[in-house]
Amino acid sequence: MIDSERHPYVEYIAREARRPVVIDPAAARERIMAAVRAEPLPRRRSVFWEHIVAPRSFTLSPVASSLIAAGLIGIGVLAGALASNGSNRDGRPPAGQGDPVALGLPVSDTVVRFVFVAPNAGKVSLVGDFNDWDETRAPMIRADKDGRWSVTLPLSIGRHQYAYVVDGTWHADPSAPMTGDGFGHMNSVKVVNKGSTL
């Protein structure tokens, strides 16, 4: 093919390609720098973060590792003690705590009110199989000047043995059936059914 036979469009392209390129160095630098400035800077991590995440190696003696392990065990024991505190083995709250009547809560089907008359007593507690016979767990409150002491407890349905501890001395409830305690004295018995009160 000779030049005279070229297509005018091809001729136009060839003419444009032959034209020398004129570059203004200053303008080019400006454009490049503008483009660079337009790019966001990469976020730089803080020194503190760098310090934390930086990998490092350390040595631990057998004594130190034993101490750390002992510390972890201690934390476990503490956590277990805290978890078990405030609930009985069966998961119920300790008797005397969370008194539904005192807290103004609706009375459930198995709430039982215990009343004992002891006009001259200074301190009266309710003990029973429901609180492991621990006199610190269900202290009774003097209800009036007639010497009536009372406490209201949520009890599970079933048969419960109990007694009152009046100034350190155990007494059976005269208004409830009695049963031997196995140590030469008598306890009282409360059979709790649905809707029981005493």
Added chain:
Amino acid sequence: MSRLSFAWHRLIPRSLGAAALVLVGLTSLTSTAPLAAQASDPLVSALSKMDATNRFTIQTIMDSARAIQLPDAPLRSRVLQGVQKKASAGQIVASLRQKFNLLRTARTALGQVTDNELDAASAVLEAGGKPTQLASFKARQKGREAVEAFTDLADLISRGVPGEEASSAIAKLWQDGADDATFHSLWNNVQADISQGLNPGTALQNRIRETPAARTATPQSKPPEGQQENQRSE
């Protein structure tokens, strides 16, 4: 003299050692929590203060009870009660052994009953009732428990009502379908009469006639022989 040293920790790569340490820590956290909870159990605490012989005896009795499916709660309660009453370890063991035997005898007399019934029945035996007297309660209606009946029976016997009279009267009421309120009302009246000086046996016989179940009893449901004789003798 050559110095012997064994750098065991150099044999284990550090990363493996650290991982093992973390594992030990996590295991401690999960495994010691139940142990701590057990340590706060009053029974465990009470046993830990006893001498080895009595502690072993108590644990053996408790284990034996579990092995023959006797209820755990009455035995546990007996031990804790003894501790709170400041009974000696020997007294606690004796009391626990007695309770175990009573529960076992009650089970033999009654067969499979609920834990509450078994505990209440053992209280009847403890009060002086006989296993044969419990057998009257063996025939039972579905869904009905004799806990209140046994509780009132044990109380009446301990107040001086003759065991045979008390058990036959209460068993008769129970077989006639008396409810818990009837038993409790009967007990309340009888104990009030006894408190006023009435003979315990007479108090029971007087009050048993007033119970709704006795009033509505059919002619076929005659009271036991012993009871009839007592009524005639009044």
